[in-house]
Amino acid sequence: MSAQSPAEAAPAPLSTTKLFLTIFPSIMLPMFLAVADQTIVATALPAIAASLGNVEQISWVVISYLLATTIAAPVYGRLGDVFGRRRVMYVGLAIFMVASVLCALAPSIVLLSLARLLQGLGGGGLMTSSQALIGETIPPRERGRYQGYLAAVVVSSSTFGPVAGGYLTQHFGWQSVFLVNIPIGLLAAVLMLRLPRRRSSDEAWQFDAMGLALFVLFVAPTLLAIEFAQRFEAGFMPLVIALAVCAVGALILLIRQEKRVASPLLPISLLSKAAIWRSDALAACHGAALVSLITFLPLYLRVVRGATASESGFLLLPLTAGIGLGSLVTGRLVSKTGRTFVFPSFGLIVSLATIIGLALGAPYLTPPQISGLLGVNALFMGTVMGVVNVTVQSAAGPRMLGAAAGSVQFSRSVGASIGTAIVGAVLFLSLATTDSKAAALLGAMVERGPDILAQLDPERQKVVALEIAHAFRAAFLTVSLFTAGALVLAWVNPARRV
Template identity: 30%
Template structure:
């Protein structure tokens, strides 16, 4: 029994390393982008470095989840780890931004397999009474990726070289690969099914169009430009075709039958909303600290630590409560705390103390943390082993889609607000000093060049734009409460047959 528990622990480490690598990669790369662009050039194309990864990751999640139901989890986890490491090695050798973008797309394919399949294996190998704790650990991996990604990326870029932002994945990937391949022996309970190729193709196409629409609109192209209008039309057309394809498919990539379960549908809508809301806090609280308080980039990243730690606490608590309280009742509490946290964030001013900001962040973290464990368990509640991969990957796909859409939408709101205030300020004060760019207010060098009165005016404008962004985030936060009350009222139940099946399954050598 002791040996078996130790092997379970080793498999758990391998799976969490896979999740951590894939979840952390974007946050690591963001901090290195300035140096990478300075080295490789191609400033006008750097957006593709981020987009290529997100597109292939998002498109791959539901596809690999479905394939894992059909042919087994282990082979696709190992496939994802291998492709991710190959992409990471190639990224470190890139000589141009175009090469780096292509290699990042390869990385994203691997990530699209790693995250949903690792989380599905976790729910497969642990009995129902342990899934609350496992859901909390799963949430912890995502929280740590948001904290340590920027810090590790900044350190490697400054002291080792930006290439190691990608090479660091190789030793971690090898450890994850070996732990799973050696210690995890998968059950043979699989079901051969037909592959929904039309659904996969139209889904990938729709995701590509949507993400490019959000990434490029208002940045490289005007919103009314032919390119952006074409992307929006392409998304609508491909999404409609995807809906038709899924209705006709024998084994759809994303099953509409699953969405007939109110618990599954509600948990996925909540995952979309929570993903976007969470990113509003993760992105703009550090900017507020660095741009308004005048903190350093490292300090602005570390200030998220209380929020992440509080999210870890409620991820664990949510898993434990799921055995005694319905998913819906837990998420009512989560939604109320989250809404209260963002309401308090919407009251921030440059004079708000850091202690109060920390308390506000703790509230937001407490509200978000429940979603990490509770929504993932609610998503698989009605489904057996042969559907669990599709259910989990759909939930992960929709949460990540929410994060991507949230970054884009809240970015548009904040940028538009700040730019508008800067235009008014320019008209009032005449032209700024030619050497001073208010958009570089996060730079300590730029801040030192500004007269104290002008610096205060610009930081007030930045603070106002971020606070307005938090105010807009109250809309989806409030919507979470409406969706929660629409969910059905199940709670986790320990199925004796499933417990016996897990205990009898020789999943470990």
Template identity: 30%
Template structure:
């Protein structure tokens, strides 16, 4: 499989893959930068985290099934399906007139991303040799960094100069270029076989993840913790998890084959991907809200604080490819874990007085940590299995990162909403002002309309709530480091 593509064609395939991955990767930073303006325009601040959670929900629910489909039908058709769904979602996002429509469109985008990210890495694993893979996967990981560089800058530009729908419409021409590149240059011969898809497993996973996210985001805000509705949701969560695990053990072709977890390199890479996914969403989703809502800075300044994350990401991803060959993926991952802890510590000390530069330095170290670990994990996972299971093994790791991001978006969003709601109750403003009113903090005119007292209380809630989020990021960085230390010393 590795030798079936001439070097020139492999180059074009790689560029097309990186372009498609760029579309999915840039969504995290470009949408984050634009979100304060989007929510100021459409309203519904309490639904803020659902814009991210919806995208991550369908991504997480389908990434494993797409990985399985790619192992059966081939990488090409599933990859093209993913790009198409992503572009359809992007068009609808741009025309959204309310937060509800935007969230529904993000569900469609997430479906497409569920096919894009894991299959892109899998195609590279197919067409490049084991020796070449470390360097090439470094290029793929750097896409996240490049997207973080351009995402905030483009997001700030579109918001301040044009309008926020361009954040989504820019995907269209780039997506068509990626489709053409894959259709023309990527050829594969796949032996057709009867396929048994684990649709029950997919269904139970979707129900479990979506229920957990509703509990985390709405618990204590729209749904009180002690109500019958909350108890029902907890019951649904437990039952769906039990049924999912039972289904995966008895399914002939499970969407998540538990046997691959017997490899220590895969097990601990997956667990670390879960926690780093939560770190990534915590930084990219809420840092712009802090810079604009608490520090009172512009969208471009908010974008700058995220841009520095990418300065570390592509550089460290490229270096990681070389480090893996010289010191191994475990030592490379440890260096990444240390960088995550430094970044987490800086974020835990973040305050309005410290200014955007302090936040930017914290983002830089998070980016370095993500670049070193993500490249190391992909190489270690793909080297641990053979071609027939490489697609699902890669997808499983992506699934864990996406689940981490989905749960992180919901959990952190719930913490923020609860904190603001609590302070509103204490100040006796809850009848006049709601959590949704926090979107007015994100524009100068909105702050004037709120009045001094409401503006002060909401700003305090945003400040203290986000501080709790950043303490959580430090804790997650420490947990990630402990998982990394459990990676096997013997390289696969």
């Protein structure tokens, strides 16, 4: 791959309407594909396990994609800065589509997981390139609006994925959840032809192979350690410790490597800017809080409130809708006023109050009231990510837009993984310290539903139900700590306007 020639210069600026019609559809579909594939497989997992066997390995179908997208995000960002974002986006789309076919043809769980790993390497590039293209093609004051649009796409994709996955699996088989990417990907490729060609960097650049290797050795053990730690089995602890040591060692060597090479894959210099590292840290805290809520609220509604899967999904609709609406409104306000962190600085106060209210008041609230509280929480949670992306892209400058977009995507992914692991640990450990049998019962209820509780005598049922409710209170209070951290970072970020 070679850098684009100087002849591929930027065209004349487009009008606002033409800019929207040219840019947004072209980045919407690639982003939709990459995000939907994180969740579309979830409802197909039982059918995949029944078809391919090896049920104990089925989680790797999900983990491998998460692992690859986390690694790919900052790598594609830097490559886009050097070789041109449209070209790199086509490479990511091609990898994603080829891997989708390989997933559908996979005869075993192992080969399917490997194909998902390849698919994630393409999907991570689509996510980062879509974000960076907004910074590259949209004027700074208008970026907030487009980030709001893109956030709405992300939310709708995440919500659409499980629904589409269930329908496709039931009517066309599990292979269809991967093959559906082909026609959508071809349409995305056609729309991407509309993206303007941009002149790439003319800097002398040499691929940082050692930096990439160390980055993989940092990310992969980190995510694997988190995955094994969440299983709460003593037999896994030596492996978790070994993976953690490997990750820390690789991180130390990675920082040294990126500081000394002329063309670093992950420019550490960006993190010396307070506006960038505080925004990335905010993205990590936001991801930890929001993804933990999305992960554990269905469990709470199912186990503590006895809601069915469909009832839980309905009760969580305000949470997903609120994020999209909050992002759209915040984006428009940023574009209109030029102000940025004033919105999450006050919005996260409301989010923090609602999460604390959920933790302390959930036993006294009806399910519809909890749903409404979640909607309010999500509406103000939606003030964060658009502002973070706009701030980081503005602070990084045009030469480092991709690296900046990749740093946000990476921070949010790692924050979400660590956050869910911590909340899960708090949930089960707080229950295990008071009643180890109740902790084991909770694990069984997660797998087989709350009807198991009915097998206990009435007095024991009341005790266990109360203990589980108290454990969830501790879990929700942990989520509030992540939100409080995000609030502090929003208040101390020096970038207040674009």
